[in-house]
Amino acid sequence: MTLDALRLAFGTLTVLPAGMPSRVDREVGGRAMTLGPLVGLVIGAIAAGVVALAHLIRPDADLLAAVLGVLVVAGVSGGLHLDGLADFADALGSRRDRETMLRIMKQSDIGPFGVVAIVGVLLLDVAALTACLQAGFGWQAVLIATTASRLTLPWSCRTSVPAARPDGLGTIVAGTVGPGTATLATVVVLGAALVLTWPEPARIAGAAAAVLLAVVTSVLSTRRARSALGGSTGDVLGATVELALPVALLTLALSM
Template identity: 50%
Template sequence: MPEPSTTSWQHGLRFAFGTLTVLPVPVTRWDRDAARGGMLCAPLAGLVVGACAALSGVVLLALGASALLAAVACVAVPAALTRGLHLDGLADTADGLGSAKPAEDALRIMKQSDIGPFGVITVVLVLLAQVAALAQAYGDSWARGVLATVVSATAARLALTLAARDGVPTARPEGLGAAVAGVVPVRAATVTAVVVTGAAAAGGALVGAYDVIRTAVAVLAALGVAELLLRHCVRRFGGVTGDVFGGLAETAATVSLLVLSLGQ
């Protein structure tokens, strides 16, 4: 496979930010090459989303707000910057899995505009877990709050990179899931995971020696749980969908936050 050119990476960045955020970045190409670059650049989109969320938390703390309010802001900003698509995907995935119906029926349930009881319960519990973990982090120090916010957002998008690797099938012939399923070579996905994990550990070093290990473990745990969910969804639905990608992102973010909250 030829090395991607600078132009290809530009299209990949546009694809990543144009599909994974609400930032005004037009997607100029919608093909497999652009999707591959976009999924490899997904952690960068997460880094920007996390940085924006962390900024809101720090500003609120500087204005005298509580750690809890800062945590709520750091959960709300990523939801706003993604139009709530990842949370919606999490809800739809939970409804599909919770239905215990055959793949075709489960996919039809996931495609409906309404959210069922499994989706509501899952989203509520996930948001509560995220807010609780971030409140604990910001209550410990603003630096640990920022670290947790940025790492969780980046790990969430890294899970998408790995889910888009070669060999993972799509459950539908259309949609975002079909556009990105199987576009990332396994080696490239692995290298991206190693680089992001190392960068997260380096960020942890700025906070404390123990945070180096804890941050790396948080990313790896997030990827591990997301991988388990991915495999379960592939077995149940026959492949991935855009909703599954959203569910993977929120799952990875939550797991990373829970791990980062331990031992504080």
């Protein structure tokens, strides 16, 4: 079952080859979402390697390294979360009734709110990562932020958040992760982030704040989804990941 959860997590959250799970149900789905931070760690490690290499080759090209890092994160994720962000933004921006918003989220096109949301978060990602690079904390920042942003997945799938519709990814993973499990995942991510920033007090505080604010982002996003849609969907999960990433990067940038 652990192997199925790993395959489901990497198969749905990345473009990396993961194989097909032999079983997909709510138990496997919950475990897969709990593994979200591990997926973020792998994505972040790939992006961190690209950032470090680019900065090694051109130490004066912080903006270039930041753009490459952000593009790698988006590319390895398959653009899935950005698509979810656009759909969620278009639905909320429509200010329509619940059924209409759910229908908007299922459409394949992207409206003006979705475009602004994608452009906005990518610009924030690049700007914040550039600031981190200028402070000498580039690859570490992208690694921490990418992992923290995927920590939102177990929190977004906690047992108090139902699925908004009877089909789709939300029905498999919504309400499957207990608060204790999400808290344990947070402690693990916090510990890893502190190891990367030890022993500098400002960076330790920034890393801790970045992780905790990612969790806060998840709580606020799912609360908005419950009030507007009646629960969570796969798009909401993706949108929350994309919102948490600039939150974490900005927190790190401002604490350097």
